[in-house]
Amino acid sequence: MSSLQFPVSSLCFEVIAKDGETRAGVLTTRRGVIETPVFMPVGTAGTVKGIRFEELESPDLDAQIILGNTYHLWLRPGIETIKACGGLHKFIGWDRAILTDSGGFQVWSLGELRKITEEGTEFRSHIDGALCFLSPEISMEVQAAFGAEIAMAFDECAPGEATYDEARRSMELTLRWAKRSRVAFDRYRTARGSERVIAGRDSGEPQARMLALPESQALFGIVQGASHLDLRRESLKRIVEIGFDGYAIGGLSVGEDKPVMFEVIEDLAPRMPADKPRYLMGVGTPQDLIEAVARGIDMFDCVLPTRNGRNGQAFTSRGKLNIKNARYAQDQQPLDEACGCSVCRRHSRAFLRHLFLSGEMLAGILLTHHNVAFFLDTMRTVRQAIRSGKFTKFRREYTEQLSSGWE
Numbered sequence: 571m572s573s574l575q576f577p578v579s580s581l582c583f584e585v586i587a588k589d590g591e592t593r594a595g596v597l598t599t600r601r602g603v604i605e606t607p608v609f610m611p612v613g614t615a616g617t618v619k620g621i622r623f624e625e626l627e628s629p630d631l632d633a634q635i636i637l638g639n640t641y642h643l644w645l646r647p648g649i650e651t652i653k654a655c656g657g658l659h660k661f662i663g664w665d666r667a668i669l670t671d672s673g674g675f676q677v678w679s680l681g682e683l684r685k686i687t688e689e690g691t692e693f694r695s696h697i698d699g700a701l702c703f704l705s706p707e708i709s710m711e712v713q714a715a716f717g718a719e720i721a722m723a724f725d726e727c728a729p730g731e732a733t734y735d736e737a738r739r740s741m742e743l744t745l746r747w748a749k750r751s752r753v754a755f756d757r758y759r760t761a762r763g764s765e766r767v768i769a770g771r772d773s774g775e776p777q778a779r780m781l782a783l784p785e786s787q788a789l790f791g792i793v794q795g796a797s798h799l800d801l802r803r804e805s806l807k808r809i810v811e812i813g814f815d816g817y818a819i820g821g822l823s824v825g826e827d828k829p830v831m832f833e834v835i836e837d838l839a840p841r842m843p844a845d846k847p848r849y850l851m852g853v854g855t856p857q858d859l860i861e862a863v864a865r866g867i868d869m870f871d872c873v874l875p876t877r878n879g880r881n882g883q884a885f886t887s888r889g890k891l892n893i894k895n896a897r898y899a900q901d902q903q904p905l906d907e908a909c910g911c912s913v914c915r916r917h918s919r920a921f922l923r924h925l926f927l928s929g930e931m932l933a934g935i936l937l938t939h940h941n942v943a944f945f946l947d948t949m950r951t952v953r954q955a956i957r958s959g960k961f962t963k964f965r966r967e968y969t970e971q972l973s974s975g976w977e
C-alpha cells in the first residue's frame with residue numbers, strides 16, 4: 571500500500587473573483603460544485619423543516635449544500651440506523667452535498683444540562699433525559715458514518731460576554747479537541763480510502779485510486795476566542811498549524827453585540843488562509859450575510875429562514891414582514907414583489923395570513939419556501955455582483971432598500 575498518499579484533500583477550492591476582501595469562489599466536492607459565497611439551509615434532523623427535497627433541488631431554490639446536525643441525528647435515529655441505511659445521503663434521499671456540524675455547539679447550548687471535562691461533554695438527552703457523552707473521537711466516528719462531504723472538528727463555545735480567562739480556557743480546550751478531532755478523523759479517512767482502493771484493484775478498475783479519493787471527507791477546524799481579538803488570532807494561528815481543509819469562525823451570534831461580531835469577523839477573515847473556504851457558523855440575517863461577505867466570508871448557515879417562516883415572519887427585499895399583521899388581511903400583493911419564487915408568483919399576503927391564522931400547516935411550508943428562496947437568491951445576486959466587480963454598489967443599494975420597510 572506504499573503508493574497511497576493519505577490523507578488527501580477531498581475539496582478543491584478556487585477563488586475566481588475578488589473585490590477588496592470580498593471573494594467569489596468555486597468549491598468542488600465529490601457531489602457537485604458549490605459556488606461561493608453560499609448559504610446552507612439547516613436540516614437539523616435530516617430535513618430542512620417544511621421543505622421537500624424536490625423543492626430544494628428545484629430551480630426555485632437550487633440549494634447546492636445543506637447542513638445536518640450531528641447531535642440530533644446521533645440521538646435519533648442513531649448511528650446504527652444511519653449506517654444500516656447506507657449513510658446520511660441515502661437515508662434522507664439527498665444526492666447533493668452535506669455539511670455536518672460536530673455536535674459541540676448543540677451540547678454547549680444545553681446549558682445546565684451538560685458538564686464539560688477534558689475528555690468531552692456529558693449531557694442529558696433533550697429527548698428522554700438519558701445520560702450521554704460526546705467527545706472529539708465520538709463526534710468523528712459519527713460524522714464518518716454519516717459521510718457528509720464536510721465534517722466539523724469538535725469544539726467548545728464560550729459565551730459572547732465571556733471574560734478573558736474564560737475565553738482562553740475555552741479556546742485552549744477547543745485547540746486540544748481540534749488535534750484529537752484531526753487524529754481521529756484521519757484514521758477513519760485512511761481506513762475508508764484503503765478499502766476503496768483494495769475494492770477497485772480486485773475488480774480490475776484502472777482508475778481505482780481516483781475513485782478512492784473522492785470517497786474521503788473534508789474536515790474543517792473552528793476558531794474560538796469569544797470577542798477577544800488576540801485570543802481569536804492565536805486560535806486561528808494554532809488551528810491552521812494543525813491543518814484543516816477549511817476554517818470556520820465559531821462562537822459568534824451567541825449574545826455579543828452586532829458591532830462586536832463584525833469587529834471579530836473584520837479582524838479575523840483577512841488573516842484566514844486565502845486558499846481555503848471560510849465559514850461563519852450560525853449567522854444570520856440577509857444583512858448580516860452581506861456584511862460578512864464584505865469582510866471575506868464564503869460560507870454560512872442559519873435557522874432563521876426556516877424557523878421564522880414557521881413563526882409567520884417573511885424576509886423580503888424591504889425588510890421583515892410579519893404575516894400576522896392585520897394590515898395584510900386583504901392585501902393582494904405577494905410577500906415580496908421583487909421575489910420570483912413560486913410562492914410569490916402564486917399567492918397573496920391575504921391568503922398566507924389566512925392560512926397562518928387558521929393554523930394550516932401550509933402556512934409554514936409556504937413562508938419557509940419563500941424565506942429559503944430569498945436567502946439563496948440573495949447569495950446568487952451577491953455572487954454575480956462580486957464577479958462583475960459591482961459588489962460595493964450592490965451592498966449599498968441592498969442595504970438602503972432593506973431599511974425602507976413596507977409602508
Ligand SMILES: [Zn+2]
Nearest residue numbers: 909911914940
Ligand atoms: Zn418569494
